[in-house]
Amino acid sequence: AQTVTQSQPEMSVQEAETVTLSCTYDTSESDYYLFWYKQPPSRQMILVIRQEAYKQQNATENRFSVNFQKAAKSFSLKISDSQLGDAAMYFCALATGTASKLTFGTGTRLQVTL
Amino acid sequence: DAGVIQSPRHEVTEMGQEVTLRCKPISGHNSLFWYRQTMMRGLELLIYFNNNVPIDDSGMPEDRFSAKMPNASFSTLKIQPSEPRDSAVYFCASSLWQGLSNQPQHFGDGTRLSIL
Numbered sequence: 334a335q336t337v338t339q340s341q342p343e344m345s346v347q348e349a350e351t352v353t354l355s356c357t358y359d360t361s362e363s364d365y366y367l368f369w370y371k372q373p374p375s376r377q378m379i380l381v382i383r384q385e386a387y388k389q390q391n392a393t394e395n396r397f398s399v400n401f402q403k404a405a406k407s408f409s410l411k412i413s414d415s416q417l418g419d420a421a422m423y424f425c426a427l428a429t430g431t432a433s434k435l436t437f438g439t440g441t442r443l444q445v446t447l
Numbered sequence: 448d449a450g451v452i453q454s455p456r457h458e459v460t461e462m463g464q465e466v467t468l469r470c471k472p473i474s475g476h477n478s479l480f481w482y483r484q485t486m487m488r489g490l491e492l493l494i495y496f497n498n499n500v501p502i503d504d505s506g507m508p509e510d511r512f513s514a515k516m517p518n519a520s521f522s523t524l525k526i527q528p529s530e531p532r533d534s535a536v537y538f539c540a541s542s543l544w545q546g547l548s549n550q551p552q553h554f555g556d557g558t559r560l561s562i563l
């Protein structure tokens with residue numbers, strides 16, 4: 334069975350600052366994918382970033398980057414130059430091999446303050 | 448391009464009634480997923496299809512829930528009879544499954560279901 338743990342229920346960051354959201358996971362599979370999804374109050378689930386486990390290089394999408402530590406089974410999300418529109422719930426998710434099923438963490442609510 | 452389309456966006460109905468949620472996946476995607484989101488349990492996978500075939504329905508809570516995918520562009524999730532504890536946001540997602548290559552899932556806007 335796969336598990337995803339987000340230990341920070343809430344985080345707060347000032348506009349233009351940097352924040353890191355934590356995620357750890359557990360799986361016995363060697364082939365898997367990790368994702369961060371954003372859910373704003375509109376309740377859409379928006380893909381933020383994706384990381385293949387076989388890639389050592391950390392994924393980056395504009396102001397969003399990850400710190401993927403495979404041995405530690407850690408997958409944190411860094412948001413640089415935070416903007417008010419970044420305020421949302423952020424979910425870490427794991428998909429293993431060909432199964433395609435996503436296992437989600439419990440989410441971190443990010444507040445962005447002026 | 449159109450994303451995943453779900454209908455209705457909101458549904459309010461009385462306990463015991465049949466509820467049908469609808470989903471149109473992204474054109475060309477061959478995997479479809481139904482999730483349920485509640486405060487207590489977070490996001491849970493209910494069932495998923497590859498090429499219109501149900502692959503894993505172990506997340507379906509009980510026999511009152513059923514899902515179908517009659518063709519590549521349409522799926523339904525039905526609850527009969529509905530109960531207040533079924534109140535949740537139900538998401539449909541789709542992706543392009545290419546065997547070992549796992550493409551990200553794209554989500555619809557969800558259906559907020561309230562059972563009175």
